[in-house]
Amino acid sequence: MRSINNKKNLILFLILLAPGSAFAIDDKQEQGDVTWNGEVEFGYIKASGNTDVESILLRAKVINDRPKWNHEGRFNGLRNESDGDTTAKAFTLQGNSKYKLSDRDYLFGLLRYERDDFAGYDSRVTGVAGYGQLILKHDDYTLNLEVGAGVRKTAFDEVSDSSEGIARLAGDFKWKISDTSDFSQEIYIDIGSDNTVTNLLSELKVKIIGHLAVKMALSIINNTDVPPDTDKTDIKSAVTVVYDF
Secondary structure (H helix, E strand, O other), X not given: OHHHHHHHHHHHXXXXXXXXXXXXXXXXXXOOXXXXXXXEXXXXXXXXXXXXXXXXXXXXXXXXEOOOEEEEEEEEEEEEEEOOEEXXXXXXXXXXXXXXXXXXXXXXXXXXXXXEOOOOOOEEEEEEEEEEEEEEEOOOEEEEEEXXXXXXXXXXXXXXXXXXXXXXXXXXXXXXXXXXXXXXXXXXXXXXXXXXXXXXXXXXXXXXXXXXXXXXXEEEEEEOOOOXXXXXXXXXXXXXXXXXX
């Protein structure tokens, strides 16, 4: 059964990935600047909720910005072992693309895969498409709001899998506090008939020297419907060293 589920997830991934690949090929015909940037993080995380653990965290983010497109890929992973036993293991892969309709309006598509043995589910695949707008644009801060719809498939360990359509509301706020410090806050709410997921991520990054910085982050994830003996809210706080490129 697990093999069948993995194959279904892979097929869904390829289907959702195909349009983004076509977009990237078509974008080669565009004229203008193409930029790459991103960051890699390594550090300490403390989690509470379905797992109480102190562990090592690895994150990476890559952004490709083009005249009409913006592509972004993310990876988050943590693993903790005690006396040879794995006490926490989780990772997330996410890719999203934005097609710019104007300086403020855009269409987006997103694919997210999560694997977390201690969050009440085994794995989760989410695909969403929709419309976004840059609501606030200032030299020091920006605010994007998005609305969309999609599908979510969740595989559980001991109960039946869940597949449902979802509606998404999301916001992304960035604030350049000074030349050496930046604050960002992301929130999305995926509303489904079986479960509503709220994910809030707050980050403060302070530059040390050159491409190195220190980041403090707080992540809060809430599920309205969870299996028995599972907490609805997971809270993760992290301190990491960041390398920008």
